[in-house]
Amino acid sequence: MRLSIWPHAGQPYGGILEAARHAADSGWDGVYIADHFMPNAGTGRAPDAPTLECGSLVAALGAAVPRVRIGTLVYGITYRHPAVLANMAATVDHVTGGRFTLGVGAGWQVNEHEQYGIELPPVKARLDRFTEALQVLRGLLREPTTSLDGEYYRLTEAYCEPKPVQDPLPILIGGSGEKRMLGIVAEYADMWNAWGTPELIAHKSAVLDRHCAERGREPKEIARTAQALFVVDGPLPDRHPMPVLGGSVGKLTEAVEAYRRIGLDELIVPDGLLGQGADRLRAMDVIRGIVTG
Known part of the structure; x- marks a missing residue:
């Protein structure tokens, strides 16, 4: 099971770089960055808290x-x-020498769309547009040229050059809606991601398997990735909108082993409850020790 760190973009760049470099130096497998411009209203953080932009961060x-x-x-x-995004992804893949994973989702955070005047359609239209966007991304990143006469996007013999170093550059789709989103994952994804406890991820993964079977796709072709917040040593928060696991090394070990038993390919650890500075680096070392055994 691969292990990756997710430094939150609401901290100074120096802190993000510290966590990423420590991950690289200590045997972790990956670093992920979320794509937001501000905190989600109602999560307990001020909506004007500084947030660094994702595309610039992954390139840096x-x-x-x-x-x-x-x-x-x-x-x-x-x-x-999506044509702009395809060119961004190909460029970052060259910057990294073929180490980039393009994670995409349909979009959801209301306050960002409201403040910037960006349309956030109802769910059905949002997923329709997301499906077309995935066709654009896969075409531009994997085919010589791409044409699409869609409802939302129109491309005519479009180029994206240079192509990524990786052939193909993996596309990760984040989402867990059982009726439609996991069907989109089964159709277009190389990797799938969702928040959840081992029990929830096992359930969602089984639903994804059924969508794959309906499309004649081998489920093992799609790598399964998931995340929850980890507490290494201390009480768990009384209330939190996301799943929180651990509280002691023993409980963390139980959680990691549960993810391993359900066949998770990659465990992603947000750094939000790991502390800061040296405390965060020590927590990362404990988690890596648990995962590598």
């Missing part, structure tokens, strides 16, 4: 940090035209 980390894979978790497709 790709140049500054060796060995580990660099990925986005995930680019909101509503923020950038």
Whole structure:
């Protein structure tokens, strides 16, 4: 099971770089960055708290940090035209020497769209547009030219050159809706990502397997990735919108082994509850020790 760190973009760049370099130096496998411009209203953080931009961060980390894979978790497709995003992804893959993972999602955070005047359609239209965007991304990153006469995007013999170093550059899709989103994952993804406890991820993964079977695709072709917040040593928060696991080394070990038993390919650890500075680096070392056994 691969292990990756997810430094939150609401901290200074120096802190993000510190976590990424420590991951590279201590045997972690990857570093992911979320694509947001501000905190989500209602999460307990001020909506005007500073937040660094994802595309710039992954390029910077790709140049500054060796060995580990660099990925986005995930680019909101509503923020950038997919042709622009394809060129960004190909460029970062060259910057990293073929270590980039393109994570994409349909978009969801309301306050960002409202403040910037970016359309956030209803769910059905959002997923329709996301499906077209995936066709654009796969075409531009993997085919000589791409044409599409869609409802949302129109491309005519379009180029994206140079192509990525990787052939193919992996596309990760984030989402867990069982009726439609996991069907989109089964159709277009090389990797899938969702928040969840081992039990929830096992359930969602089984649903994804069924969508793959309906499309005649081998489920093992799609790598399964997931994340939860980890507490290494201390009480768990009384209330949190995301799953929180651990509290002691023993409980963390139980959680990691549960993810391993369900066949998770990659465990991603957000750094939000790991502390800061030296405390965070020590927590990272404990988690890596648990995962590598």
